[in-house]
Amino acid sequence: MSAQTRILGHILHAYGRRFRLAKGSHPITLTFSVTSRCQSRCLTCHIGDKSRKGHFKDKPDLSLDEIEKIFKSLGKLYFFNVSGGEPFLRSDLPDIVELAIEHLKPGIIHIPTNALAPGPIEKGCREILQKIRKRNIKIPLTVKPSIDGLGDLHDKIRGVRGNFEKLEETIIRLKLLEEEFPEFHLELGTVISRYNIGQLSEIEDYVHTLGVQSYRNEIAEERAEFFNKGDGIAPSAELYEKVIQRFAEEIRRHVGKKRPLTRLTESLRLTYYEFAVKILKKRTQVIPCYGGISNLHLNYNGQLWPCCVLGYDKPLADLRDLNYDVQRAMKTPQARAILDFIRKKGCYCPLANQWYSNILLNPLALARVILNYFFIDLRRKRA
Numbered sequence: 395m396s397a398q399t400r401i402l403g404h405i406l407h408a409y410g411r412r413f414r415l416a417k418g419s420h421p422i423t424l425t426f427s428v429t430s431r432c433q434s435r436c437l438t439c440h441i442g443d444k445s446r447k448g449h450f451k452d453k454p455d456l457s458l459d460e461i462e463k464i465f466k467s468l469g470k471l472y473f474f475n476v477s478g479g480e481p482f483l484r485s486d487l488p489d490i491v492e493l494a495i496e497h498l499k500p501g502i503i504h505i506p507t508n509a510l511a512p513g514p515i516e517k518g519c520r521e522i523l524q525k526i527r528k529r530n531i532k533i534p535l536t537v538k539p540s541i542d543g544l545g546d547l548h549d550k551i552r553g554v555r556g557n558f559e560k561l562e563e564t565i566i567r568l569k570l571l572e573e574e575f576p577e578f579h580l581e582l583g584t585v586i587s588r589y590n591i592g593q594l595s596e597i598e599d600y601v602h603t604l605g606v607q608s609y610r611n612e613i614a615e616e617r618a619e620f621f622n623k624g625d626g627i628a629p630s631a632e633l634y635e636k637v638i639q640r641f642a643e644e645i646r647r648h649v650g651k652k653r654p655l656t657r658l659t660e661s662l663r664l665t666y667y668e669f670a671v672k673i674l675k676k677r678t679q680v681i682p683c684y685g686g687i688s689n690l691h692l693n694y695n696g697q698l699w700p701c702c703v704l705g706y707d708k709p710l711a712d713l714r715d716l717n718y719d720v721q722r723a724m725k726t727p728q729a730r731a732i733l734d735f736i737r738k739k740g741c742y743c744p745l746a747n748q749w750y751s752n753i754l755l756n757p758l759a760l761a762r763v764i765l766n767y768f769f770i771d772l773r774r775k776r777a
């Protein structure tokens with residue numbers, strides 16, 4: 395079955411779930427926080443700091459056996475996003491990805507990293523790529539080290555002295571891996587917060603000098619998952635809009651020479667930026683959110699979430715109590731109540747991976763992506 399047909403199947407199911415015509419769970423995307431362990435002590439996230447109030451200290455990470463049961467009950471999806479803590483702290487990460495390939499049959503695998511352990515990160519990536527090759531299948535693997543500043547600013551935001559040097563070493567190692575494995579893609583990512591909003595141009599210029607093809611950024615958010623509520627880390631909507639306009643202009647400037655697929659991705663990104671600004675200004679879901687339907691988040695402790703923003707505050711279920719059965723979990727009154735809460739716009743946020751799905755699921759938003767695709771250069775010339 396082609397990727398397009400599979401995504402179409404997921405989209406139809408998501409419509410069905412939203413209008414209560416379909417049952418069960420058939421998400422496009424699963425994000426799996428494989429561990430809460432992390433060596434970083436970021437100003438924007440306290441997952442690795444077990445001394446934080448409300449932190450779930452005593453729950454072990456899901457074992458491989460537990461993970462396999464969950465994946466089996468979930469079935470096929472398209473995007474498999476690994477998250478953490480720091481994913482590469484789990485030495486069995488390649489086995490987790492192998493289980494995902496076996497049971498979820500993802501079309502794309504994505505892993506972020508804090509880049510603090512260049513050797514083990516390279517080793518983990520190589521093992522995953524070898525497992526993919528051994529199966530004789532083609533699944534793109536993207537690994538995204540974080541870059542939140544240059545030099546000392548990066549170390550300050552990430553809370554670890556010497557982090558920037560480790561990041562540079564990680565980039566060199568992963569770029570060499572890219573030459574060896576064409577299905578491997580290195581990208582870099584920045585969380586835009588009030589700590590680095592003044593240095594974003596320098597970061598972007600630096601990324602371009604490295605020759606890294608893909609660079610993503612996301613606005614810092616206060617989430618139950620990060621134990622950072624009330625920290626005031628996000629820039630204002632107005633400031634964010636200014637930054638985003640500049641990023642959008644950069645995309646328009648470079649998009650002309652890019653391949654059709656990249657152009658389509660960039661059009662989707664532009665549309666997301668437009669929505670993110672509107673969401674922050676209007677403080678509501680400006681189009682319906684399919685959190686818990688199109689996307690699911692599995693936490694390291696077996697909790698199933700509609701998204702990482704609601705996270706511990708509104709878990710759909712604890713899969714350890716439900717025999718690791720996602721389909722059963724989605725039928726519980728608790729899960730139904732939370733999906734209702736989201737449907738009635740009880741929450742809002744600009745969470746990027748959820749909003750990419752929301753855009754795909756909204757005909758008007760999708761039309762906007764298509765407009766951006768065809769008129770991307772024209773809009774630049776007029777600007």
Ligand code: SF4
Nearest residue numbers: 683685701741742743
């Ligand atoms: S709007 Fe944000 S907080 Fe609400 S369900 Fe969607 S992703 Fe989660």
